Structure formats: structure tokens, C-alpha cells
Amino acid sequence: MADKNTTITLSDLPEDIVGEILARVGSSSRRQLRHVMEASKALAKAANDKGVYKALNLRPLVFHPLATRYRYKDLMEKTLTNGNIEAHYIKGILEYFHKNNTITGLQHLKLAARGSYSESMYLYGIILLSRGEMEEGKAYLDQLGWQHSKTRGNRCWRNIKKSLHGVLRLPAYRKTIRVMKPTIMYNLNDLENRCHHCYYYKQIVKFVFII
Template sequence: MEVTQPKTIENLPQDMLVEILSRVGSYSSDQLFMCKSVCKSFSKLSKDPLLLKRNPNAIFRWGLIGYFDGRHTDYGLECLKQASNSQLKEAVYVYGLIMFASCKIEEKHVGLQILNETFPPEPEMVVAVRTRVFDLLRCLCLFNRRHFAYVATSCPISDHRGYFPHIHGFELTILECMSCFWAYELGVFVNRFAYN
């Protein structure tokens, strides 16, 4: 009598596993996040470019959960980077601000470059994206404040006074210094994060 090996999910073809993950991700990003712990194949395929292409929103949520819950910070940041690379504006906003908030000057420049490449100098667009991000953070109950406990929210160029859109009589045009603008936006994000 021939003994057959038990069939496991690991025996399925890779393209089928990616298809399963992409369908799970389109239904629930939380379930997609949990799939990573099901088996080695799912863990490996969670970084598959095809999965990212099909589910940038799910990868973005996955990144938010991983980064802001404080338990999977490195993996969450990697997911945010992947979603940002797919040009999802919310992901670019979050990942860019995280990089811009870094105390490492190289990461700060990366963040500024990412933000400037994606967002035109239109504050209204940035406010709309910020609102969507905070709506999502609120839905996911993700307000781990420790990530922004000691963030400098001033322009890294020391002689700049900054961007003050609400003070009558002085407003630095954002075209003059996008670093001032994003420092201001980082301050808004951090303050809103602290009081939600």
C-alpha cells in the first residue's frame, strides 16, 4: 500500500499562495497581517511584489499596525516603505514624516525628498491626506505616542524662522523652503497624534 504525504498549504504553487494572500488582503488587512504567522511560505510571500501591487492599501494598513502597535516596528516600517513605493499618498505621507522626523540627517533628507516628490506645494492636499490618515489610525486604535516623544518639529536649517500659516503678517511661502513646510506639518501631526 502506497503511503501518501499529507497535503499542506506549503505544497501549493507559489502563484496560488500569492493569490490567496491578495484575496485575504483585499478583505481584511488585519487578517493579512496574521497570515504572516501561518507558515513560512506566507511569511516569505508577504513581501512579494505582486502582493504589494494588488494590495497597496492592505500593505499600508499592515505597516500602520506593525509600526504603531510597538511590537513589530521594523517590519511595520518596511511595509510602510513598500506601500510608499507604490505611490499611495497616505503611505508616502506617513513614511515620509517618519523619515523626516529621524535624528539621522540622511534619513531626514530621504523623508524630505519622498514628501516633495509626491506632494505638490498645495497645503490643502496635505491636509486632506493627513485627515484620511488620522481617520484610519482612529479606526485601528493606533496611537502609540512613544514614536514621537522627542521629535524636533523645526526646520533643520538653523537660520529659518519657519512656516506659520496662521499668523497674520508673516507667512513663509512654501516654495521658498519645503523643509520649513514639512517641519510645520510634522509638528501638526505630532500634536494631533498626542491628543487623539
């Protein structure tokens, strides 16, 4: 039995427990994780763990994806390798919108969407709708629960606009808009007033013309 006066530090704990603790710290704040790593070489070594990279909070980079083109390359490589959904979302935006590598971009966005990352569920769904892949696109948007409340979808849209700010965009998908335009006029100029008849159509219009 350990002496009651013995001090047990984080680095004294079993490696798997330390990894779990550091993953939780990293999921809250990358900056806080960096502070922990600077406190001990042993902790810095323990932080080089796949669970830490998978859970690492990349939120600041989500809103500035272009920053990862020249910086954070090692970080992005490690987080992508270990299945970090925010890393896949960032990579998807860069590939699809900036590099015009649409297939690669969609693959990364789909991985993030399947990981239940809300912004990627919205963006992947709306891209599919805009490309004419209606059923799958609707299925992803429906997972955001817009039929009951549009709050989650609206929040996703605001965040997506921040992420896409300054990123080159692809040509508008105007053919899809013409095909999907409701036969009955549902206040089509009012993009915030959306019912179940015109929701998908208005989401595409916002995506194509307002980014």
C-alpha cells in the same frame, strides 16, 4: 462558430480572463467581489488568484487597522503575500504604532510608498523626517507635489488621522523638531499656512502633536 442563441457566462471564459475581471471587481469593492463569489463555486475558486488578492480593495480596513488584529487574518496573509499595497500600509501602521516594531513597520510602509500609495508616501516620509532622515523623508513628501498644490498632501493627512485613531503612538520626536525649527519665524503657530521654508517643519509638528 458559436450559436447566436448560446449564452456565455463569466465562468465559461478562459481562466486568465476571469481572473482579470474578478481582480477589477475586487479593486472596486471587496463586497461586490464576495457577491460574485457567492454566485458560483467556479467563480469562488477563480477568485483565489494572486492578481485578485494584489488588487483587492481594503479601504475600509485602512481606516480601521486594529480590526485586523483578530479578524481578517487569512485575508491579510493572502493580500500581503501577493503584494497588496493597502495590506502593507495596514500592516505597517500596526507594526510601527501599535506593536512598536519600528523596523518591520517601516519596511511595510516603504513597500506601500514605493507602490505609489499616497497615504503611505506621506506617512513614511513624515516618519523619516521625524527620525532625522531628512533627505529621504523630503523626497517622499515631494512626490505628493505640495510645491504646486497642497491638496493631495492635506487629503493624505486627514485619512492618516482616521487610520491612526485609537492606535497607540510612539513618543514625540521633539529633538528633531528643535533641530528643524526655522531660524526665521514663519507664523509657526499657523500650521495651515505653509511655505517652502517651513513646510517640512510644520508637517512634523502636526504629526507629533496632533495625531
